[in-house]
Amino acid sequence: MKALIIYFSQTGGTEKIAKQIQKGILKSGNECEMVRIKDAKNKKLVDFDLIGLGCPTFYYREPLSVKLFIQNIDNANGKHCFIFCTHGSVIGNTFYYMNEELNKKGYLVIGAFDSYSESSIQFYPQPMHTAKHPDDIELREAEEFGQKICNTSLRIQKGEKKLIPNFEEIENTWWARDSKLATPEALRSMTPKFIINIEKCTKCLTCQDNCPGDAIDVEADPPEIQKEGCIFCWFCEKLCPEEAIEADWTSARKLFKGNLRRYIKELKKAEEQGKFRPYVDYEKIK
Ligand SMILES: Cc1cc2nc3c(=O)[nH]c(=O)nc-3n(C[C@H](O)[C@H](O)[C@H](O)COP(=O)(O)O)c2cc1C
Secondary structure (H helix, E strand, O other): OEEEEEEOOOOOHHHHHHHHHHHHHHHOOOEEEEEEHHHHHHOOHHHOOEEEEEEEOEOOEOOHHHHHHHHOOOOOOOOEEEEEEEEOOOOOOHHHHHHHHHHHOOOEEEEEEEEEOOOOOOOOOOOOOOOOOOOHHHHHHHHHHHHHHHHHHHHHHOOOHHHOOOOOOOOOOHHHHHHHHOOHHHHHHHOOOEEEOOOOOOOOOHHHHHOOOOOOEOOOOOOEOOOOOOOOOOHHHHHOOOOOEEEOOHHHHHHHHHHHHHHHHHHHHHHHOOOOOOOOOHHHOO
16 A cells, blocks of 8 residues: 655654654555655655655644645545644644544544654743653554554455544634634634744745645735735744744734643543643642
């Protein structure tokens, strides 16, 4: 079997998991290529028997750029795929929405894997509550997932339909409500406004080249940022070597302070269920 893993990763968590899954697939005697989502348009998905798609959780669901990516791929006519993601405290409805979009494109999702990951948000306190994730156990589990997934695909093809996972939408939780409110319009008004300081910008294009929504035009006069397509991931601000992208983080910090208690509650629940292992003392997170 020939598999292709397509992944979106900004700070490396999802990439680590993608590599482990690839390792597992190769160990199982199958072929597996891996490509970043930005380069995936150069791949012909019809050439592969199994597609894997992975991303971080943003705003309790899949990033907007991943939703658009799925909407732009060709119809697959029942081809098998698997999904994976990394997240901080709350994966939310990430798999539900990915599955929904992939189904619309004729893909059948035959497996899903998720892992905690160190959070990538610049104004979070350090150490973060999910520090040191994915840990060795999650990395091993990702490899094991990869080792099994091609065989799962074959078994489903032979008729074992009960192996097909069910992805139900979770509703009536605080994060499900927040996720519904996180429309691109709402995020634009709720999250920090970015500006490019033209005194500092050297037009190195780092921000523009790495923008998942193609929402930056440094060469425009004046330079444009957070154009239509922006997914409010704040990666550009983090990457700029000149610190030329400026933002007022006051409101985002306030929002985070309000949510921290809820995040820790979710992690404690996951800890009780054996799904999460903390490596920092929650009391020390300020
Ligand atoms: C803008 C933004 C929104 C995020 N939203 C969530 C979220 O809703 N739930 C969650 O658990 N983690 C959230 N995270 C944390 C990321 O999902 C987590 O850090 C992820 O592992 C990053 O993946 P990467 O290292 O592959 O880029 C968010 C991160 C960013 C930057």
